[in-house]
Amino acid sequence: MSGWPVAIANGWYPLARLSDLGRKPVARRLLGQPLVVFAGKRDPVVLHDRCPHRGMPLSEGRVANGRIICPYHGWAFGDGGVCRAVPGSRDVTAVSAAALPVRIAAGMVWTTLGDGAFPVLPAAMEDEALDRFWWPVAASRARVLDALENHLDPAHPHHVHPWIVRAPDKRQLVAVTVEVTNDGASTTYVEETRATGLIPRLFEGHRTTSIGRLYPPTIGEVAFTGPAGLRLSIAVVFVPEDAATTRPWAHFATPRGRLPASLKRILLKAFHRPILAQDRRILSRQADRKGAYAIGPLDFLGPAIWGFANGNPPPPSRYETSVLL
Numbered sequence: 001m002s003g004w005p006v007a008i009a010n011g012w013y014p015l016a017r018l019s020d021l022g023r024k025p026v027a028r029r030l031l032g033q034p035l036v037v038f039a040g041k042r043d044p045v046v047l048h049d050r051c052p053h054r055g056m057p058l059s060e061g062r063v064a065n066g067r068i069i070c071p072y073h074g075w076a077f078g079d080g081g082v083c084r085a086v087p088g089s090r091d092v093t094a095v096s097a098a099a100l101p102v103r104i105a106a107g108m109v110w111t112t113l114g115d116g117a118f119p120v121l122p123a124a125m126e127d128e129a130l131d132r133f134w135w136p137v138a139a140s141r142a143r144v145l146d147a148l149e150n151h152l153d154p155a156h157p158h159h160v161h162p163w164i165v166r167a168p169d170k171r172q173l174v175a176v177t178v179e180v181t182n183d184g185a186s187t188t189y190v191e192e193t194r195a196t197g198l199i200p201r202l203f204e205g206h207r208t209t210s211i212g213r214l215y216p217p218t219i220g221e222v223a224f225t226g227p228a229g230l231r232l233s234i235a236v237v238f239v240p241e242d243a244a245t246t247r248p249w250a251h252f253a254t255p256r257g258r259l260p261a262s263l264k265r266i267l268l269k270a271f272h273r274p275i276l277a278q279d280r281r282i283l284s285r286q287a288d289r290k291g292a293y294a295i296g297p298l299d300f301l302g303p304a305i306w307g308f309a310n311g312n313p314p315p316p317s318r319y320e321t322s323v324l325l
């Protein structure tokens with residue numbers, strides 16, 4: 001695990017949705033380590049994906065009665081990775097597959113390879129009053145902090161997602177408040193009404209606010225609010241699988257409304273699929289180059305992202321500025 005920023009090495013990460021656990025074990029990577037997740041008798045179990053007998057990947061076996069069965073000689077491992085059966089023998093070998101700590105939060109199974117605190121989660125992830133879903137997508141070539149910054153970066157949509165997120169040639173004056181606290185950091189964007197500002201439009205919520213929030217070490221939330229409160233929260237937990245492979249778990253939350261949750265899910269995924277593909281192309285090319293990064297005037301959260309990840313967060317602060325977005 002050497003080489004990872006200290007807070008990343010000690011972070012907690014989601015591996016699978018509770019609903020993903022069935023008869024098949026789920027194989028995952030975390031910080032370069034192969035892991036396996038399965039439904040134990042009581043709780044989900046996370047093990048290093050290596051049978052202690054002869055090193056076979058347990059994830060290639062199957063799950064029965066809350067135990068994972070190794071595909072080589074059939075040893076069965078249960079809660080805590082404890083060996084419960086050795087086929088062909090009445091004795092059970094007193095050995096365990098290496099188990100990791102497990103937490104359940106927001107419908108996901110989380111684990112850690114280190115000893116860090118469980119992260120603060122965006123409130124929308126645990127708000128039962130909202131329509132919520134996780135969007136599972138494949139891991140892709142990206143460095144975890146590049147991916148996190150990309151999600152919170154206001155300066156690339158004109159270039160990377162022209163027309164989908166922003167008109168490429170139209171920019172608006174946007175007031176920005178950047179805040180760093182002990183728990184994380186945020187950027188709040190308020191689109192200014194035009195100077196000729198029509199009062200009725202104001203009352204109808206012409207101003208829109210969006211907030212990018214960092215929940216260290218690797219969670220970023222973009223939330224859009226209107227006069228009635230939250231309209232959409234997109235919170236992504238970036239899971240560092242390897243140095244240049246990252247799995248983004250995107251969580252969408254919207255207030256209950258006229259559209260059924262299932263339809264919103266289809267629409268949100270359809271809208272974000274091209275955006276994801278465009279960001280992935282950038283992130284994979286970025287991962288091909290090493291070296292230090294320069295800080296520009298619109299890089300509001302980059303320094304906080306790197307600071308928290310490296311156990312060296314910036315001091316609490318708050319400032320206001322404006323940009324053309």
Ligand code: FES
Pocket residue numbers: 051052053054055056070071072073074075
């Ligand atoms: S290698 Fe797993 S049971 Fe032998």
Ligand SMILES: [Fe+2]
Pocket residue numbers: 150151156157160161275279
């Ligand atoms: Fe993007």
